[in-house]
Amino acid sequence: MVIGDFNCAYDTSSRFYDSSMHFIADNYLICSDAQRVSDIFTYCRDDGLHTSWIDHVLCSKILDDRVKEINIHYEYQTSDHKPLALKLTGLDLISHANIATQMTHYNAKYDWANADIDQYRNTVHSELNKVDIPRCMFDCSHNCDSTQHFSAIDEYYTQLITCIGKCTAACVPVLKNRNNAHNVPGWSDLVKDKHDIARASFLEWVVAGKPRCGYVHKMMCHTRAEFKLALRHCKAAEEQLRADARASQLADKHN
Numbered sequence: 001m002v003i004g005d006f007n008c009a010y011d012t013s014s015r016f017y018d019s020s021m022h023f024i025a026d027n028y029l030i031c032s033d034a035q036r037v038s039d040i041f042t043y044c045r046d047d048g049l050h051t052s053w054i055d056h057v058l059c060s061k062i063l064d065d066r067v068k069e070i071n072i073h074y075e076y077q078t079s080d081h082k083p084l085a086l087k088l089t090g091l092d093l094i095s096h097a098n099i100a101t102q103m104t105h106y107n108a109k110y111d112w113a114n115a116d117i118d119q120y121r122n123t124v125h126s127e128l129n130k131v132d133i134p135r136c137m138f139d140c141s142h143n144c145d146s147t148q149h150f151s152a153i154d155e156y157y158t159q160l161i162t163c164i165g166k167c168t169a170a171c172v173p174v175l176k177n178r179n180n181a182h183n184v185p186g187w188s189d190l191v192k193d194k195h196d197i198a199r200a201s202f203l204e205w206v207v208a209g210k211p212r213c214g215y216v217h218k219m220m221c222h223t224r225a226e227f228k229l230a231l232r233h234c235k236a237a238e239e240q241l242r243a244d245a246r247a248s249q250l251a252d253k254h255n
């Protein structure tokens with residue numbers, strides 16, 4: 001399954017259409033969103049004058065058969081892209097849940113900025129070399145439904161993830177401050193109201209058929225600009241606090 005921003009509409013007039021079609025054909029994939037939804041957009045320029053459908057979900061036939069529904073979340077305001085969400089049925093994820101609980105380091109936050117990346121790279125390289133690719137995979141067809149192969153893939157996946165997890169735990173310091181990078185300090189006081197208004201205006205604009213002028217269009221652009229400005233102020237203030245802390249740390253060292 002390949003998900004994300006392809007910068008390409010599922011449309012012959014799109015610049016990367018041919019390359020995308022080759023990629024899809026070469027890898028036996030299906031564009032699951034194009035098969036299920038129509039007349040949507042996943043990207044919207046701030047002025048509302050340009051929208052496009054350039055994010056996609058590409059699946060193998062086996063996974064595409066299990067895609068139950070695909071939805072676009074127009075209510076998300078923090079990016080000019082709108083998330084695509086899909087529901088899959090008939091996936092047996094029980095064994096994976098067990099793996100996640102076995103791996104306590106799975107939930108740890110690592111301080112990559114202070115990691116010895118060369119050491120990490122060398123460790124991962126030599127440890128991954130010890131993980132064998134299951135032999136049976138070499139003569140597997142693209143329309144495989146062998147349960148033996150499925151469990152071999154599960155086992156192989158577990159070994160890869162566990163190996164990378166162990167290397168990370170061994171080479172990268174754990175982040176002590178668990179403050180989530182996605183938390184914006186001051187959001188509730190300064191940004192939340194503007195965000196909620198911008199979201200409501202945007203949804204109203206979508207329901208109205210994405211008008212390119214008039215009151216609904218103007219309100220969408222205006223409230224969106226207000227929200228982005230407030231968010232920018234918040235982030236700038238946070239950066240200033242960080243800079244102040246670094247400066248006083250430095251000053252303490254020299255005293």
Ligand SMILES: [Zn+2]
Pocket residue numbers: 139140141144145146149
């Ligand atoms: Zn197979």
